[in-house]
Amino acid sequence: YTQNQAIKLNKKIGNNKLIVDYAxxxxxxxxxxKIINLKEEGCENLVILPLYPQYAAATTxxxxxxxxxxxxxxxxxxxxxxxxxxxxxxxYITAICNSIKNKLKQIKWKPDLxxxxxxxxxxxxxxxxxxxxxxxxxxxxxxxxxMRIEIPIITTFQSRFGPxxxxxxxxxxxxxxxxxxxxxxxxxxCPGFASDCVETLEEISMEGKTSFIDGGGKNFDFIxxxxxxxxxxxxxxxxxxxxx
Numbered sequence: 143y144t145q146n147q148a149i150k151l152n153k154k155i156g157n158n159k160l161i162v163d164y165a166x167x168x169x170x171x172x173x174x175x176k177i178i179n180l181k182e183e184g185c186e187n188l189v190i191l192p193l194y195p196q197y198a199a200a201t202t203x204x205x206x207x208x209x210x211x212x213x214x215x216x217x218x219x220x221x222x223x224x225x226x227x228x229x230x231x232x233x234y235i236t237a238i239c240n241s242i243k244n245k246l247k248q249i250k251w252k253p254d255l256x257x258x259x260x261x262x263x264x265x266x267x268x269x270x271x272x273x274x275x276x277x278x279x280x281x282x283x284x285x286x287x288x289m290r291i292e293i294p295i296i297t298t299f300q301s302r303f304g305p306x307x308x309x310x311x312x313x314x315x316x317x318x319x320x321x322x323x324x325x326x327x328x329x330x331x332c333p334g335f336a337s338d339c340v341e342t343l344e345e346i347s348m349e350g351k352t353s354f355i356d357g358g359g360k361n362f363d364f365i366x367x368x369x370x371x372x373x374x375x376x377x378x379x380x381x382x383x384x385x386x
Contacts, residue, residue: 262299321358
């Protein structure tokens with residue numbers, strides 16, 4: 143999906159003066175290797191778009207750190223701009239809402255609620271001032287306000303590991319208890335992920351579904367991430383064009 147995003151975005155806004163490329167924060171192709179490639183292509187201005195809608199020190203900030211680490215070892219220094227978090231960008235909210243509407247048209251049952259599940263962070267990060275928790279709740283609120291439907295939308299946090307406390311409520315624990323609360327038909331969406339990955343495809347649509355159904359749930363469906371759909375490419379184009 144990340145490759146497709148870059149390809150489609152390059153077709154939309156790329157030209158003989160503008161290169162659209164992608165890098166992975168953890169893995170290959172690395173940020174450092176791509177910056178070196180862009181230097182060799184003659185680039186003088188870099189615009190970096192971290193693909194995390196909601197800022198967190200553990201995600202967006204580490205992309206910035208890696209960019210700086212790469213440049214600090216190079217004598218060539220380009221003009222550098224980093225696009226900030228976009229949790230309340232209207233095109234982003236509209237894209238998420240369109241995904242929800244499309245899924246509602248596809249299913250033959252009415253959800254009791256929609257769960258917006260975001261990647262968690264340790265609670266101590268929040269206590270130290272990380273705004274991530276607030277941005278996640280802001281995104282859910284904006285989605286709910288724009289959707290204007292009777293189905294409640296709740297915020298939960300997934301993918302925790304280790305013994306320390308993370309942001310709550312936990313997605314997995316919530317899925318286990320919802321059927322006992324009379325919520326037996328649910329949709330789950332992960333607005334914090336730009337692309338479907340192991341945290342959405344396995345943790346939510348497989349493991350999460352199993353625990354929900356085993357706990358007495360009836361209907362469960364997962365709304366795909368924005369991936370490389372047209373709304374997402376339009377959002378990226380809009381975000382980037384402001385900085386060119």
